[in-house]
Amino acid sequence: MxxxxxxxxxxxxxxxxxxxxxxxxxxxxxxxxxxxxxxxxxxxxxxxxxxxxxxxxxxxxxxxxxxxxxxxxxxxxxxxxxxxxxxxxxxxxxxxxxxxxxxxxxxxxxxxxxxxxxxxxxxxxxxxxxxxxxxxxxxxxxxxxERKLFVSDLACGWICINCGHEFEGTEAPRNCPVCGEAGYFIRVEMSPFSYLNQ
Ligand SMILES: [Fe+2]
Ligand SMILES: [Fe+2]
CATH class of the missing domain: 1.20.1260.10 (Ferritin, core subunit, four-helix bundle)
Incomplete structure (x- = not known):
């Protein structure tokens, strides 16, 4: 070429x-x-x-x-x-x-x-x-x-991408109850390696 x-x-x-x-x-x-x-x-x-x-x-x-x-x-x-x-x-x-x-x-x-x-x-x-x-x-x-990064109208799965803690709910806590770090939660469906819906 x-x-x-x-x-x-x-x-x-x-x-x-x-x-x-x-x-x-x-x-x-x-x-x-x-x-x-x-x-x-x-x-x-x-x-x-x-x-x-x-x-x-x-x-x-x-x-x-x-x-x-x-x-x-x-x-x-x-x-x-x-x-x-x-x-x-x-x-x-x-x-x-x-x-x-x-x-x-x-x-x-x-x-x-x-x-x-x-x-x-x-x-x-x-x-x-x-x-x-x-x-x-x-x-x-x-x-x-819209202040919905850590809040969802409907209950959904959340994952802390720092330690991997997952739970279901309408709101992610500021600090992860497992690792204690703040600002790491994401909707599971938006995380890159979600294995849900398989
Ligand atoms: Fe590019
Ligand atoms: Fe790009």
Whole structure:
């Protein structure tokens, strides 16, 4: 695969830069969530940051295979100006939605135009993941803004992602009765390794 002097090569570098920055923005946001007493939201940001690292690696691999050494770049990259967890979740959802709906579809179309079907397909698959990221950030933004992160209208299962304690109820206590740590409860159905409904 020769990517030299193609728009696809530039777009892959933009995508690599965008994913790398997103990974760091989410890592910084995780730190803010910790400072805001919301380690469960910090875990959401870190979980997503790890996935952005994988996306970055996929784009870096294409660039390596395409013969890139040094790529001058122009592009627009978001800066998180927000300084609280709720606003950071909103910004993250917005940026993910833009990646899904605008940026990656445009990159995929350009790649397909230039005859790089494999790159186009991968961009489309990653765009779908960014849609899931947008949905996840939106969901946590809504729960936090409606003060329902630790409260549910209907009884549901809760898990402390620090020690693993699970119980059923309409409200998670601020501090886990087992490990004593605060802010680690999440609805079991929203935890990444739930084995319910199997
Ligand atoms: Fe990504
Ligand atoms: Fe993402």
């Amino acid at each position: 020769n990517l030299q002097n193609t728009e696809t090569q530039k777009n892959l570098m933009r995508a690599l830069a965008g994913e790398s920055l997103a990974r760091n923005r989410y890592t910084f946001a995780a730190g803010q969530a910790e400072r805001d007493g919301l380690p469960v939201i910090a875990a959401v940001f870190r979980y997503t940051a790890d996935q952005e690292k994988e996306h970055a690696e996929i784009f870096a691999d294409f660039l390596r295979r395409g013969g890139a050494e040094n790529i001058p770049l122009e592009g627009g990259f978001p800066v998180d100006t927000a300084a609280d967890t709720l606003s950071l979740l909103a910004a993250a959802a917005k940026n993910e939605a833009k990646e899904h709906g605008e940026i990656y579809p445009a990159f995929a179309a350009a790649a397909r135009n230039e005859g790089f079907a494999e790159v186009a397909r991968k961009l489309e698959l990653i765009a779908e993941i960014e849609n899931c990221h947008a949905g996840r950030f939106q969901a946590f933004h809504r729960l936090l803004s």
